[in-house]
Amino acid sequence: LELTLEGLRDISPALAEYRMLTSLKLDHNFLASLACLALPNLKVLSVHHNRLTAFGDALRGVPLLLQLNAGYNRLGSLAGVEHLAQLNSLMVPHNALDDAASLQPLVAIAPSLNTLELQDNAFATLDALRPLTSLSELRTLRLSGNPALDPACHPGAPGRTLLLSTLPQVRILDGSKNIEAEQRERRSTME
Numbered sequence: 001l002e003l004t005l006e007g008l009r010d011i012s013p014a015l016a017e018y019r020m021l022t023s024l025k026l027d028h029n030f031l032a033s034l035a036c037l038a039l040p041n042l043k044v045l046s047v048h049h050n051r052l053t054a055f056g057d058a059l060r061g062v063p064l065l066l067q068l069n070a071g072y073n074r075l076g077s078l079a080g081v082e083h084l085a086q087l088n089s090l091m092v093p094h095n096a097l098d099d100a101a102s103l104q105p106l107v108a109i110a111p112s113l114n115t116l117e118l119q120d121n122a123f124a125t126l127d128a129l130r131p132l133t134s135l136s137e138l139r140t141l142r143l144s145g146n147p148a149l150d151p152a153c154h155p156g157a158p159g160r161t162l163l164l165s166t167l168p169q170v171r172i173l174d175g176s177k178n179i180e181a182e183q184r185e186r187r188s189t190m191e
Helices: 013-017 100-109 126-134 160-166 179-190
Strands: 023-025 044-046 067-069 089-091 115-117 140-142
């Protein structure tokens, strides 16, 4: 079901009648919350370009969700994603995420999450990204546009090598391969 560019300000409770729905796109609307999501078979949810500040308990109603795109909102925390035990792809670029507490809910879904987009948020230090070290299955990560990684905005910003040494499980960072990890894996396989 695609309801993009519809000027929606809230989600109709009538959506609950579509219990077999597997994909829902509510992009480019005026949604400030996701109340009333009760879609037990939903696998893909896209709500980018809205006005969301928090997920609240809305994600409890979508336990089978595999992919969530909530980019270009006003999210200050990822609280609520801990209810998504099967989530493997989370896209939250261009939000207001800025500290370790905002990322802490990701630890609960560490066994399933393999793609994470956090570009253009407000992470100022590597310590703010600490919860990412718990994501053992994380393979693709996007972090560009955060002050912690931008030498122009933050002199002395940690380099790519330092970040990847902190997150050795990541294979692709901002679109570029982690060559060091590939070499380690090859050596390990050869041995």
